[in-house]
Amino acid sequence: MRCFIGIDLGSTTTKAVVIDENQNILGRGITNSRSNYDTAATIAKQEAMVNGRFHLFRQALGETRALNGLLDTFINQLERDFRAEQYLEQLADLEETCQRSLASANFGDAGAGVKETLTEVFRRLTAEAPALFAPGAKRKSDFFRDIAGSQYLATGEVVAKEAGTRYDHLLNVFDRSIIEVENRVYSDSIRRHLLAALERSFVALPETTSRRTQVEAPIKGILDTEMEETYVVGTGYGRARLPFSKEHVRSEILCHGLGAHVMYPKTATVLDIGGQDTKAIQVDPKGIVESFQMNDRCAAGCGRYLGYIADEMNMGLHELGPMAMKSTKAVRINSTCTVFAGAELRDRLALGDKREDIMAGLHRAIILRAMSILARSGGIRDEFTFTGGVAKNEAAVKALTELVRENYGELTLNIDPDSIYTGALGGATFAWRAIVEEGKTVEARAA
Amino acid sequence: MNTTTTVVKPQPAKKPQVQKEDAMWLQKELLAKNYGELASARADNRKVSATFVPGNLNELLMCFNFARSLPETNALQNGMRKKSGKMIMDAERDGHSEDVCTYVKSDLGMMMGGEIGPTGEVLPKPDILLLSYTGCFTFMKWFELIRHKYGCETVMLHVPYQAEGRIAPNMREYVVKQLKETVIPTLERVSGVKFDIDRLRQYMRESAKAEEDLVAVLQSAKNRPSPIDGYFGAVYYIGPIFTAFRGTPEATQYYHVLRGEIEQRMREGKGPITPDGEMGEEKYRLVVEGPPNWTSFREFWKMFYDEGAVVVSSTYAKVGGLYDFGFRHDPENPLESLADYCLGCYTNLNLPSRVDMICKYIDEYQADGLLINSIKSCNSFSAGQLLILREVEKRTGKPAAFIETDLVDPRYFSAANVKNRLESYFQMVKQKRGSATGEPMVISNAARH
Numbered sequence: 001m002r003c004f005i006g007i008d009l010g011s012t013t014t015k016a017v018v019i020d021e022n023q024n025i026l027g028r029g030i031t032n033s034r035s036n037y038d039t040a041a042t043i044a045k046q047e048a049m050v051n052g053r054f055h056l057f058r059q060a061l062g063e064t065r066a067l068n069g070l071l072d073t074f075i076n077q078l079e080r081d082f083r084a085e086q087y088l089e090q091l092a093d094l095e096e097t098c099q100r101s102l103a104s105a106n107f108g109d110a111g112a113g114v115k116e117t118l119t120e121v122f123r124r125l126t127a128e129a130p131a132l133f134a135p136g137a138k139r140k141s142d143f144f145r146d147i148a149g150s151q152y153l154a155t156g157e158v159v160a161k162e163a164g165t166r167y168d169h170l171l172n173v174f175d176r177s178i179i180e181v182e183n184r185v186y187s188d189s190i191r192r193h194l195l196a197a198l199e200r201s202f203v204a205l206p207e208t209t210s211r212r213t214q215v216e217a218p219i220k221g222i223l224d225t226e227m228e229e230t231y232v233v234g235t236g237y238g239r240a241r242l243p244f245s246k247e248h249v250r251s252e253i254l255c256h257g258l259g260a261h262v263m264y265p266k267t268a269t270v271l272d273i274g275g276q277d278t279k280a281i282q283v284d285p286k287g288i289v290e291s292f293q294m295n296d297r298c299a300a301g302c303g304r305y306l307g308y309i310a311d312e313m314n315m316g317l318h319e320l321g322p323m324a325m326k327s328t329k330a331v332r333i334n335s336t337c338t339v340f341a342g343a344e345l346r347d348r349l350a351l352g353d354k355r356e357d358i359m360a361g362l363h364r365a366i367i368l369r370a371m372s373i374l375a376r377s378g379g380i381r382d383e384f385t386f387t388g389g390v391a392k393n394e395a396a397v398k399a400l401t402e403l404v405r406e407n408y409g410e411l412t413l414n415i416d417p418d419s420i421y422t423g424a425l426g427g428a429t430f431a432w433r434a435i436v437e438e439g440k441t442v443e444a445r446a447a
Numbered sequence: 448m449n450t451t452t453t454v455v456k457p458q459p460a461k462k463p464q465v466q467k468e469d470a471m472w473l474q475k476e477l478l479a480k481n482y483g484e485l486a487s488a489r490a491d492n493r494k495v496s497a498t499f500v501p502g503n504l505n506e507l508l509m510c511f512n513f514a515r516s517l518p519e520t521n522a523l524q525n526g527m528r529k530k531s532g533k534m535i536m537d538a539e540r541d542g543h544s545e546d547v548c549t550y551v552k553s554d555l556g557m558m559m560g561g562e563i564g565p566t567g568e569v570l571p572k573p574d575i576l577l578l579s580y581t582g583c584f585t586f587m588k589w590f591e592l593i594r595h596k597y598g599c600e601t602v603m604l605h606v607p608y609q610a611e612g613r614i615a616p617n618m619r620e621y622v623v624k625q626l627k628e629t630v631i632p633t634l635e636r637v638s639g640v641k642f643d644i645d646r647l648r649q650y651m652r653e654s655a656k657a658e659e660d661l662v663a664v665l666q667s668a669k670n671r672p673s674p675i676d677g678y679f680g681a682v683y684y685i686g687p688i689f690t691a692f693r694g695t696p697e698a699t700q701y702y703h704v705l706r707g708e709i710e711q712r713m714r715e716g717k718g719p720i721t722p723d724g725e726m727g728e729e730k731y732r733l734v735v736e737g738p739p740n741w742t743s744f745r746e747f748w749k750m751f752y753d754e755g756a757v758v759v760s761s762t763y764a765k766v767g768g769l770y771d772f773g774f775r776h777d778p779e780n781p782l783e784s785l786a787d788y789c790l791g792c793y794t795n796l797n798l799p800s801r802v803d804m805i806c807k808y809i810d811e812y813q814a815d816g817l818l819i820n821s822i823k824s825c826n827s828f829s830a831g832q833l834l835i836l837r838e839v840e841k842r843t844g845k846p847a848a849f850i851e852t853d854l855v856d857p858r859y860f861s862a863a864n865v866k867n868r869l870e871s872y873f874q875m876v877k878q879k880r881g882s883a884t885g886e887p888m889v890i891s892n893a894a895r896h
Contacts, residue, residue, distance in 0.1 A: 237867070251871035254878060289875045291840065294868060296851040376833055376849070 002230040004435065005048065006427020007041050008255065009033060009238030012275035012303060012389065014040035016048035017424040018227070023262075023432055026227075027052030028421050032143045032182075037238030039183045046187055048424075049227055053194070054079055056222045066214035070207065074215070076135070077204050081197035083142075084133040089189060090144050090181060091129065095122040097177040105176075107169055117156075117165040118173065124155050145182045149174070191223060231431040231440065235423050237276075247440070250430050252423050253281055253292045259426030260385040261287030264414040268381035271370055271400075272422065273390035275303040278370050280377035293377035300338045301369030303389045309362055312342045313355070320359055324395030327360035334365070341365065363395040364403075371403055380404060382411040387422035391415050470705035474686050477701060478524075479566060481515070481691045486568035488514035494574040494638045497593070499586050500767040501792040502579025502606060504785055506650035506694040506776065507630070511638035515691040516573060518589065522553040524565035526741030526855030534560065535856050548585045549824045549856040551592070558596060575637045576601040577630070582608060582794035583827045602633040606789045612800045614790045622786035648778040650694030655775040657688055660702035662770050667709050668759040669812050672729040674712035676719040677812075678758035679748040682739060689767025694776075721752045730755030731873055734808045736762045736801075736835065737820035737828070740852040743860040747852070750866050754873050759812035762804065765793045798831050802838045809843045815876045817847040818869075823859045846879055848872035 001020060008015045014037070016029040029047025033040045058075050061067050067074050098118055107114055128151065132139060139147055152174055160167040198219065202209050233248055235255040260270040261283055270281040276299040282290040295302065310317045331353050333344055341362060348358045374380055384404065390396050401413060416422070434440040488495050496513035498504065500520065508515050525531045534556025535549055541559060543552050557563065557570075564570040576590045576599055587603075594601050604625050607618045631642050664684055668677040675681065684705060692698035712718075718726040722745055733751075735758045740747050751758065765771070769791050777784040789795070796804070805817060817839050821829045836847045850868050853859035 237863070251867070251874045253871035254874050288878050290879070291846060291848075292871065292875070293849060294864075296864070378837065 001225060001227060002435075003049075003052070003227050004230055004428050004431040005045060005232045006255065006259075006424040006429070006431060007045060007232065007234045007236075008252065008421075008423035008427060009037050009041060009234065009236035010275055010389075010423075011237050011277075012307075013420070014044040014236070014238070015421050015424040016041075016044035017421050017428045018045075018048045018052045019425075019428045019432055021432075021436070023429065025425070025428075026055050028418060028424070030142075030420070032145060033238065034179070034182060036183050039185060040238070041234070042185050042187075044424075045229075045232075046185065046190070050082075050190060052227060053222060056225075057219050060218035060222055061215065064214060064218055066211050066218070067208065070205070074201060074205060074208055077201045078194075078197055080133040080135070081200040081204070082193055084130060084200070085193035085196050086186065086189075087133070087144065087147065088126065088129055089186060089193070091122065091125055091148060093184065094148060094177060094181045095119075097181050098122075098173045101173050101176040105169075105173060110166060110169060113163065113165045114169045114173065117159055117163045117170065120163065121152065121156050121159050121170070124159065125151050128155070143182075145178055149178065194219075194223060231435045233427040233431040233434070235427045247434075248431075250427060252277075253279060253294075254289055255423040255426030255430065256387060257281045257283045257289040257292075257426065258287045258429050259422035259424070260387055260414075262425055262429050263416045263419075263422065264383060264385050266383045266412070267385040267414065269374070269377075269379075269384045270422075271374060271380075271384070271386050272388040273302060273366070273370060273386075273396070274388045275307075278302055278373050280370070280374040282378050282381070291377055293373050295369070295373060298337070300341070301366045305338045305341065305366060306362075306390070306393070308338050308342060309345065309359075312345060321363070321393035321395040323356050324359035324363050325398070326356040327354070327395075329357050329360075330364055331357045331361035332364075333358070333361040360395060360399075363393070364399040366390070367396060367399040367403055370400070371407065380408045380411065383414055384411055385414040385416075385419075387416070387419040389420050391419040392417075470701060470708055471683055473701050473704060474683055477687050477692055477697055478690075480697075482564055482566040482568055482570075484514045484691075485516055485564070485570050486566075488571045495571045496575050496577055496634075497573040497590075498577040498579065499581075499583075500689050501583065501794040502581035502604070502789040503689065503693070503767055504577065504579060504604075504630075504789070505691060506647055506654060506781075507626075507634070507785060508577065509650055509694055510642060510646050511634045511640045513575070513634075513638060514571070516570060517690050518554045518593075519550050520690050521557065521564060521570070522550040522855050523741045525553055525557060526857075527744055528565050529742065529857070530565065531556075531742060531855035532857045546824060546826075548589070548826075549854050549859075551585060551589045553855045554589070555592060558593075572597045573599050575599065575634065577604070577634070578602070579604045579606060579789050581606050581789055581792040582796075585825075585827060600633065600637055602630055604630050604789065606786075606792075606795060609790060609796050609800065612797055612803075614787060618790060619783055619786045622789060623782045626782050626785060644781060647781045651776040651778040651781055651784065653696055653699045654688075654694045655778070657693065657698045657702040658768070658770045658775050660699075660706040661685070661688055663706050664702070664709050665760070665764060665771060667713055668757075670713055671732075671813070672716070672718040673732065673757050673759050673812075674709050674717055674719065676721070676726075676748075676752075676758050677764060678735045678739065678761035679721075679744075679751065680719050681758075681761060681764035685764050685767060693768075719752075719757055721748065723749070723752070726752045726755075726757065728755050729757050731876055732757055732759045732812065732814045733816060733818050734758070734760050734805055734812065734814045735818050735820060736805060736832065737822060738763045738766075738825075738854060739820065740860050741855050742853075742857040743862065746862060747860070747865070750869050754870065756869075756873055758818075759814050760808040762793055762801065767792075769793055794828070798834065801831075802835050802842070805835065805839050806842050809839070809845055814845065815880070816845040816872075817843075818872065819847065819849045821849060821851045823851055823853045824856065825854070846872070846875055848875075 004019045006017045013030050014033045018026045020026050027048040028051055029044045031040055031043040061071055102114055156170040157167055160170055233250055235250050235252045239249045256270055256272045260267045267283060272279040278295045278301060281292045284290050306320055307317055310320055331348055345358055493514045496508050497516045497518055500517055531553040535552040537556040537559050538552035562570045578586060578590050590601055606622055635642055667674050687698045687701050718729050733756055774791050819832050819836055821832050836849055840847045850865050
């Protein structure tokens with residue numbers, strides 16, 4: 001089948017969206033951008049393709065009604081089992097790489113002890129792996145680096161203490177190995193992992209075993225269907241790194257404008273807050289960008305600002321919003337400089353302000369900056385669509401809703417749960433147009 | 448002053464990577480000559496004046512044999528030669544805030560480093576500071592600082608702001624009165640040379656000829672393709688006439704040669720010449736407001752020509768004199784004409800006049816839109832630029848974009864960000880153009896979920 005792909009290479013994450021001939025979204029994929037856009041693009045695309053396969057599984061199994069009533073449970077189980085398979089392979093790879101790094105490390109006599117400790121750490125990590133992907137298990141992140149990293153740090157500390165090995169030796173080995181591992185692409189093993197996951201799922205859900213043949217057939221049929229990369233359009237900061245010609249590259253302004261329009265066709269104003277950019281975009285009724293403004297010179301008030309605050313507070317990025325939501329009064333944070341905001345935060349804490357109130361103030365500060373960029377771009381018009389990673393943050397949304405109402409009155413605010421994919425969706429739509437409407441031919445498929 | 452300059456083209460082997468037109472070499476010669484004159488002024492027993500580009504009364508200063516220094520030009524030349532970064536930091540260490548105009552800090556830093564000018568020659572301390580006040584209040588502070596440092600004489604010409612968007616007779620009379628009663632007597636006293644109005648008339652005759660040719664050059668951009676870049680190329684073209692050469696036969700000759708070259712390019716249907724050679728296909732025609740960034744000038748320009756964007760007209764190419772709406776120096780009414788020149792400077796115009804001018808350019812030069820390069824450290828002219836942008840968009844229906852850089856502070860040019868915004872803008876122009884010509888833009892709703 002023909003697939004149209006958009007890849008958005010952001011400063012923090014790289015996103016991909018795959019759409020089909022009828023512009024239905026088949027799949028979405030996301031990965032951390034690392035410092036390697038080539039790998040990030042390949043992995044995001046691969047993730048989106050895998051996600052697309054799951055979409056097709058669901059569709060096919062839904063049509064055959066082979067899993068009547070159990071469809072969601074089964075697909076979710078299959079996806080978790082697939083992730084677990086992937087994780088285990090990467091973990092094994094990480095172990096091997098760590099042992100290799102150790103061989104070239106200069107730990108002197110301590111080397112042998114570190115080697116044994118490493119083996120024990122990975123034995124425990126492998127044993128703990130299934131629990132990470134159990135139903136209802138919470139993970140701080142879905143990226144291998146983050147999951148394996150936090151597990152390794154925690155388990156490593158315990159094992160090092162038990163074995164009397166220096167913890168910093170373990171850290172050293174990990175730091176030297178993780179980049180290599182996360183920049184490896186495991187595209188060859190996807191089919192194998194899916195088939196292995198299928199077996200696991202039948203075991204996990206014994207009630208489905210009786211329908212094994214009816215379930216297996218469509219899944220294998222889809223696995224055998226080629227998902228052709230008909231046309232790829234890239235956008236975002238790393239777009240220049242994409243291995244295809246200018247024809248395949250669009251600015252993220254255009255992609256976000258179009259993506260927001262595709263999601264919400266009545267969109268007139270788009271606000272996108274990403275890792276290092278805040279974009280205010282005005283689009284016409286066809287999704288064509290009329291004007292735009294972006295933050296200049298300074299990226300305070302963007303996603304990275306929250307990342308910095310999370311680090312300062314020793315919290316996970318995704319914990320900030322929920323904490324701010326508990327606030328009963330907003331503390332005014334005046335700083336628009338990220339580093340100063342950190343200082344202000346500590347000052348406020350010292351003064352006895354509650355963490356949740358300070359968090360609410362910080363979220364409001366971000367949105368105040370966005371309001372000024374929106375004003376620069378010509379203000380907010382109805383309908384207003386909020387996209388980007390920060391749109392996932394409920395406290396930011398709350399602050400935006402309030403400030404929009406105060407300044408522009410009642411209007412429709414659209415936030416798609418998948419808004420982080422807006423740019424990639426715009427890119428995929430451009431790819432679709434290039435072939436279907438403009439009759440372009442494929443120039444490059446390898447990304 | 449009646450020397451003629453021959454065009455000396457260095458061997459291509461000397462600078463193979465940069466392409467220049469003949470006139471550009473000539474312009475370079477002129478510039479070097481001026482720095483040479485300044486360097487030897489003391490030895491030649493000449494007095495030295497300093498004045499600013501907007502409101503530069505060059506013909507008048509020449510009547511008193513001054514060697515003429517232009518601090519802004521020094522700063523931008525230092526910027527292009529990558530020398531301004533250190534100068535600015537030196538000035539900051541001396542107590543000047545980060546927010547102060549970087550031309551000023553570059554100049555002050557240069558003084559602190561022993562007044563070694565852009566060409567490496569030592570610039571003399573000025574004997575007179577002539578301040579034609581044409582809208583930039585920083586100029587006043589700048590000269591105050593120089594006066595404080597060198598204790599030199601200052602003469603101020605107060606030029607009324609064109610608040611109503613026109614020059615009223617009493618405004619002109621006021622300027623002429625100051626010229627007669629204050630400026631000329633001061634210049635006579637400092638230089639020891641008696642004022643001769645016929646000498647002024649003679650220089651003005653030369654000015655008018657050069658102005659005529661300059662206007663023809665700048666307006667050549669109305670052609671498709673435009674044979675020049677009216678911003679990046681124009682900053683070279685305006686060099687002589689905005690600085691120490693307006694009124695000299697060398698300038699007249701330069702503009703004559705330049706006009707010939709440009710008209711030849713026009714006949715051949717050629718586009719602008721860039722540092723990388725002939726520009727490729729002209730894809731976008733833009734009007735630009737705001738000065739260029741000097742420290743990354745070449746890199747900045749490249750972002751345009753690599754994408755096929757040519758600037759057909761810019762307000763910056765008018766800062767040292769607005770000639771394209773008809774004004775010429777008039778030897779028959781020399782003092783009135785000097786007054787009109789100062790009053791009509793781009794920097795002395797109010798916002799509605801600036802908007803009118805930009806809209807007119809977009810129309811007459813068939814531009815695709817407006818780009819504003821706002822200068823971080825310029826408080827006088829960055830204010831109001833967003834209003835200009837909005838108003839121009841509204842009136843012309845053409846897309847506009849806004850970027851921020853700085854004049855000569857290398858720390859404020861973020862190449863990746865500027866490029867990102869420019870590319871977005873060019874693609875937006877392209878997309879809008881596509882939609883305007885009825886290209887299908889069907890978007891199915893199927894992707895909604």
